[in-house]
Amino acid sequence: MHNKLPYLGFGLGLRKEHYTDILETQPAVDWFEVLSENYLVPGGKPLYYLDKIHAHYPMVMHGVSLSIGSSDPLNMGYLKQLKALSKRIDAHWISDHLCWTGLNGINAHDLLPLPYTEEAINHVAERIQQVQDFLGRQILMENVSSYITYAQSGDMTEWEFFTEVCERADCLMLLDINNIYVSAVNHEFKPEDYLNSVPIERVQQYHLAGHSDYQNYVIDTHDHPIVPAVWQLYEKAVARFGEVSTMIERDDNIPPLEEVMQELDQVRALANKIQTQQDEKVVKS
Amino acid sequence: MSSLYETQTAFLDYLMNQSPQFEQYVVGTKRFNKETRLGIYGDAYASRLIEALQDNYPATSTLIGDCKFIKMGQHYLEKYPSKHFSVRYFGHQLSPYLQKYYSEIPVLAEMAEFEWALRAAFDAKDQTPSTLADLQAIPIERWGEIRFTLHDSVHRLDLSWNVAKLWQAIESEEAAIPAEKAEYPIAWRIWRETELKIFYKSLAVDEAWALDAMRDQLCFADICAGLCEWVDEIHAAQRAVTLIQTWIADGLIVDVSID
Numbered sequence: 001m002h003n004k005l006p007y008l009g010f011g012l013g014l015r016k017e018h019y020t021d022i023l024e025t026q027p028a029v030d031w032f033e034v035l036s037e038n039y040l041v042p043g044g045k046p047l048y049y050l051d052k053i054h055a056h057y058p059m060v061m062h063g064v065s066l067s068i069g070s071s072d073p074l075n076m077g078y079l080k081q082l083k084a085l086s087k088r089i090d091a092h093w094i095s096d097h098l099c100w101t102g103l104n105g106i107n108a109h110d111l112l113p114l115p116y117t118e119e120a121i122n123h124v125a126e127r128i129q130q131v132q133d134f135l136g137r138q139i140l141m142e143n144v145s146s147y148i149t150y151a152q153s154g155d156m157t158e159w160e161f162f163t164e165v166c167e168r169a170d171c172l173m174l175l176d177i178n179n180i181y182v183s184a185v186n187h188e189f190k191p192e193d194y195l196n197s198v199p200i201e202r203v204q205q206y207h208l209a210g211h212s213d214y215q216n217y218v219i220d221t222h223d224h225p226i227v228p229a230v231w232q233l234y235e236k237a238v239a240r241f242g243e244v245s246t247m248i249e250r251d252d253n254i255p256p257l258e259e260v261m262q263e264l265d266q267v268r269a270l271a272n273k274i275q276t277q278q279d280e281k282v283v284k285s
Numbered sequence: 286m287s288s289l290y291e292t293q294t295a296f297l298d299y300l301m302n303q304s305p306q307f308e309q310y311v312v313g314t315k316r317f318n319k320e321t322r323l324g325i326y327g328d329a330y331a332s333r334l335i336e337a338l339q340d341n342y343p344a345t346s347t348l349i350g351d352c353k354f355i356k357m358g359q360h361y362l363e364k365y366p367s368k369h370f371s372v373r374y375f376g377h378q379l380s381p382y383l384q385k386y387y388s389e390i391p392v393l394a395e396m397a398e399f400e401w402a403l404r405a406a407f408d409a410k411d412q413t414p415s416t417l418a419d420l421q422a423i424p425i426e427r428w429g430e431i432r433f434t435l436h437d438s439v440h441r442l443d444l445s446w447n448v449a450k451l452w453q454a455i456e457s458e459e460a461a462i463p464a465e466k467a468e469y470p471i472a473w474r475i476w477r478e479t480e481l482k483i484f485y486k487s488l489a490v491d492e493a494w495a496l497d498a499m500r501d502q503l504c505f506a507d508i509c510a511g512l513c514e515w516v517d518e519i520h521a522a523q524r525a526v527t528l529i530q531t532w533i534a535d536g537l538i539v540d541v542s543i544d
Binding site: 037040041042043044045046047048065067069070071075078100102103104105106107108109110112114115117119120123147148149150151152186188216217219 | 288289290292293294296297300301309310311312313314316317319321322323325326329330333334337366367368369370371372373375406407408409410411412437438477480481
């Protein structure tokens with residue numbers, strides 16, 4: 001499972017509020033990321049629009065229900081549906097979160113963090129391998145925002161845990177730049193340390209988003225435009241990782257498509273600027 | 286050292302029951318103490334699921350009042366925690382729940398039943414509707430044996446309250462109208478035409494019976510016989526044909542076949 005996944009450019013999260021605008025205006029978005037669970041339904045409007053939009057744009061899938069870190073068995077029914085959807089839309093890749101969402105058959109529908117322990121690394125890496133075997137492809141794991149620190153994590157950092165899981169499972173990384181910033185504030189680490197530690201070759205995609213600031217901590221609400229600190233971190237990511245497929249993930253308080261497109265244009269311009277500077281450095285040296 | 290399973294059990298117990306045991310698993314800082322850290326997850330658990338419930342039941346929420354809906358949602362969550370990977374199905378027990386715990390306001394359970402049927406029709410399986418040509422392709426002498434399959438989006442409800450009118454007024458943000466109970470329950474059908482349009486319609490008693498009979502896989506001859514309760518024997522077949530023509534035109538039937 002080492003086929004290189006393509007670079008897709010600059011994308012958006014597909015949201016129902018934008019369905020008709022997308023079909024009518026065909027905006028210059030390179031690709032769309034779809035929330036898998038929204039389309040794991042028998043039929044109707046969600047799949048109707050998905051098919052229509054898929055006819056014009058490449059798509060990737062992003063899920064919230066894999067619960068890869070749970071002590072419950074993997075939900076094979078869910079995985080079967082995920083696989084069928086990936087075929088329906090020729091998904092370039094499938095991602096989910098490095099977290100757990102439920103236990104004993106109960107779903108909390110939240111991206112709950114894992115303790116950074118050897119037991120958790122083994123557990124998650126093994127399950128990612130099972131998922132990859134079933135889906136027949138490498139998947140992407142995304143870093144979640146977190147608000148608690150487990151006592152049992154000891155000195156292990158989030159990025160050490162994340163890297164070790166992905167290395168052992170041989171999966172790829174989806175870096176949510178906003179989530180790195182949120183966790184950095186909440187757990188008092190330098191976000192640059194995170195970026196500088198994850199392996200370059202495993203980073204396949206970025207999420208960019210905004211959050212809510214509560215002074216002593218920040219909450220990942222994904223309902224605001226990208227904030228200056230996240231823009232700065234994104235610049236550093238581009239400088240380190242080079243060309244990585246990037247998208248804006250807005251989950252709530254969805255603005256008009258035109259507004260998100262303007263933000264995406266800023267992302268594209270910034271990435272191109274940093275990339276050009278990097279290329280010039282290479283030429284000079 | 287706790288195992289991953291024990292840690293997760295304690296965390297979930299904190300989310301669902303506010304059990305304090307999980308606090309020992311967590312460390313905080315002076316700036317951001319562990320009570321606040323845990324509270325973020327505790328608050329998010331209930332609020333996310335109640336918000337999902339409200340998304341699926343906007344009219345029920347308006348009827349009961351948004352604040353009371355939140356209180357009701359917390360109790361519903363205790364009784365029926367989500368067991369599906371998709372939050373879309375979290376509200377599947379709301380109507381029976383309201384029937385049991387809010388029996389003093391019976392219109393609520395009916396509104397929830399109505400909204401859940403609309404939700405089910407919204408994303409029911411896509412199926413190609415049958416046409417009159419499909420029906421006409423069957424030799425007339427074998428029509429008595431025909432059995433029909435309904436589109437997955439078709440739902441039959443019997444409502445004692447003016448739920449459809451209430452729903453329409455709330456949906457259109459019109460002035461509130463009072464909940465009124467009918468003298469006897471009215472039959473309704475809810476269905477989706479093509480992928481996008483959802484409809485609801487009240488039914489005559491014989492149409493409701495015939496639609497239920499069709500769903501129960503009664504053949505055309507048995508449906509005609511059953512209709513004799515409302516029409517003369519010589520008019521029963523004509524009534525059945527009229528109903529079937531209407532249902533085909535509305536896209537309710539997806540298969541017409543004989544054994």
